Amino acid sequence: MITHKNISLFFIFLLLLIFLLNLYTAINLWFFFAIIFIWIGINAFGSARISSNYHVKAFCNNPLETEKKIALTFDDGPSIYTLEVLELLKKYNAKASFFCIGKNIETHPEILQKVISEGHLVGNHxxxxxxxFDFYNEDKITEELRKTDELLEKFTSKKINFFRPPYGVTTPSIRRALKVTGHQVIGWNIRSLDGGTKNQELILNRMIKHISPGGIVLxxxxxxHSVLVLEQFLQFLQQNNYQVVSIEELLNLKAYAN
Structure with missing residues (x-):
C-alpha cells in the first residue's frame, strides 16, 4: 500500500543508497535533486487526494454496494442556503450528512438545530x-476539532465520530490529531465542483457522469447555484431509481457515539 510512511522509508533508503554509491563513483548532483523532487511530488499528490489513504484512512464510497444507493454530503454550512437544501431534501424524501464549520455553527445555531431535528447527520469540518489549515500543527488541529465537536454536541448530545478535512487535504499533523480525537474521516468519490464554479450544467453533468451504486456525493x-443543481440532481436520481441514504447506512458506520 502506498502510504506516507512507506514512501518516506523508501526514499530515505534510496537516498542513503545513492549517497553510499557516491563514495565510490561520482553521481551527478542533479540526480539527488530529481529523487527529492519526485518524493515531494508524491507527497503533494497523496496529501491532496483524500481517496489515496496516503496519510489517513478515508471512507469515500462503498464499493461493495450493488443496489442503487448513494449518500449526499454538504460542506461548509450551516448557512442561509442550508434551509433551502433542507426543503429540497424533504420534498424528495432524502437524508444527507452536513459537515459543519464551527464558526458557522456559532452564527446559525438555529439552522443546525433544524438540520438535526429533520433527521440528517452532522459531522466536523x-x-x-x-x-x-493544512499547515497547522497537531495541537492546533486538535484544538479546532474539539472546539467544533463541543458546538455540535450541544445539539446531538452525543460524541461526533465523523470528520472531513477542509479541502479534502490530509497531512501528518492531521493524522496525529485524529489519533487524539478518534474521528473517522469521510471523503467522497463524486465531487460536484460546486465550490469552484457556478456553472450549473457543468456541475450537474459531472455528478451524473460519475454516479454509481455506493457513491458519496460532495x-x-x-x-x-448549489441549491438549483441539487433539485435537478434529485430529480435525476428519482427518475433513475436511485435511493439517497445516510452515510451511516451506506458505510455501516456510526456518526455518533454515546
Whole structure:
C-alpha cells in the first residue's frame, strides 16, 4: 500500500543508497535533486487526494454496494442556503450528512438545530476552515476539532465520530490529531465542483457522469447555484431509481457515539 510512511522509508533508503554509491563513483548532483523532487511530488499528490489513504484512512464510497444507493454530503454550512437544501431534501424524501464549520455553527445555531431535528447527520469540518489549515500543527488541529465537536454536541448530545478535512487535504499533523480525537474521516468519490464554479450544467453533468451504486456525493450548502443543481440532481436520481441514504447506512458506520 502506498502510504506516507512507506514512501518516506523508501526514499530515505534510496537516498542513503545513492549517497553510499557516491563514495565510490561520482553521481551527478542533479540526480539527488530529481529523487527529492519526485518524493515531494508524491507527497503533494497523496496529501491532496483524500481517496489515496496516503496519510489517513478515508471512507469515500462503498464499493461493495450493488443496489442503487448513494449518500449526499454538504460542506461548509450551516448557512442561509442550508434551509433551502433542507426543503429540497424533504420534498424528495432524502437524508444527507452536513459537515459543519464551527464558526458557522456559532452564527446559525438555529439552522443546525433544524438540520438535526429533520433527521440528517452532522459531522466536523474544522472550526475555521482556514486556507492555512493544512499547515497547522497537531495541537492546533486538535484544538479546532474539539472546539467544533463541543458546538455540535450541544445539539446531538452525543460524541461526533465523523470528520472531513477542509479541502479534502490530509497531512501528518492531521493524522496525529485524529489519533487524539478518534474521528473517522469521510471523503467522497463524486465531487460536484460546486465550490469552484457556478456553472450549473457543468456541475450537474459531472455528478451524473460519475454516479454509481455506493457513491458519496460532495456538494456545498453555501450558494444558490448549489441549491438549483441539487433539485435537478434529485430529480435525476428519482427518475433513475436511485435511493439517497445516510452515510451511516451506506458505510455501516456510526456518526455518533454515546
Amino acid at each position: 474544522s472550526y475555521s476552515h482556514s486556507k492555512f 456538494l456545498h450548502d453555501t450558494g444558490t
